[in-house]
Amino acid sequence: MDSAIEKHCSELVARERSGHTALIERNVLYVWGGYVSIADDEVFLPNDEIWLYDLERGVWEMCRMSGEVPPPMSGTCGCSLNGDMYIFGGCDDNSQTNQLYCVNLLDGKYTWRKVSHKSGSPPSPRDKLSCWVFNDRLIYFGGYGHKQLDDINNNRSFLMDEASWMDDIYWGWNNEVHMFDPTSASWSEPHTSGCAPDPRAAHASAxxxxxxxxxxxxxxxxxxxxxxxxxxxxxxxxxxxxxxxxPVGRSWHTLTAISDSGLFLFGGLSIDCKPMSDGWVFDVGTKKWREFEHPYMNKPRLWHTACQGKDSDVIVFGGSCNYILLVDTGHCNDALVFQIQPYPLFRICEDYIAKNVKNCKMLEKQLPFVPPKLLPAVQKRISFFQTTKKI
Known part of the structure; x- marks a missing residue:
């Protein structure tokens, strides 16, 4: 059996992984890349496949990819723009990279292309960085990577890792801001002002x-x-x-927008290297954190992904439940759905029917009388709850 495919309860599911890329488009979760630990080795997962998780039906599908396929990597920075998934940076078998790749998620072809730039210069090679999408531009921040000594301008934008250097190449953390405009295929480095954060990596952004x-x-x-x-x-x-x-200090966590003023933080690795399972909501208006109660307190995660789904749900996939610098760490492949906001009435009714139709003869008999425009949505939710009960 393909090492990247697992049969579980007669259903196809994506393999466990950490350091992967995940995005949601049209209520489908797309997962690419990452790595797993096998014995004493860290093994990158196949680069020519993408996993699709239908969030309405709870069903996985694997699709092959073609074109200018990026190398197998972890720690890439992924984002979505107009139906295209862009990945930048990451770490492959050779070290950190600074290449940009793009694939359309909506045409069903999954053909990669390597994105060339016409002007400007890309950031130096790095991984564990983050990205914002604004005005159809990709804006990258921070990360850990390497530079030549001549390219290190000052200690404020690049913090050298004194334990890692080779000849005139130095590794370290940065707080640089770089922008890519796909329309003009140009890189630029905006001049910022104000109080910038310290150089860092494995942070979270939204x-x-x-x-x-x-x-x-x-x-x-x-x-x-x-x-x-x-x-x-x-x-x-x-x-x-x-x-x-x-919240306590941490790395390898996630931060997800859940409203016009709310951000949801989940998991990560604490200051004392403890895997975290706590959730927090930050209100940017009041500047207040509040701890968020959820049903996954026994499922710590770090170097996972988190995406905003339907009705402000946050979908967390994969990651590790142990300290990932240890051998044979416990990678995960389950999708955790966090309900952050109260659901609309239709969602409540839809889920109630889907959860109880098989145990209530009255509901089962009345199902054919659901209006034709609503019936497909209800049937998908029935499929979702039946599938997730098996796993």
């Missing part, structure tokens, strides 16, 4: 309106829970000082 938010991450040997905002119109940084208790 976009709200015209602002990009950064939370936590690793800065040398420490992990933080600070939060910064970059105005993507004026290019002005500002530090946000929370008006309430804050």
């Amino acid at each position: 976009t709200l309106c015209h602002k990009g938010y950064v939370c936590g991450g690793r800065i040398r040997e420490t992990r933080t829970s600070d939060i910064y905002c970059l105005d993507l119109e004026s290019w002005t940084w500002s530090e946000i000082v929370p008006a309430s208790n804050v």
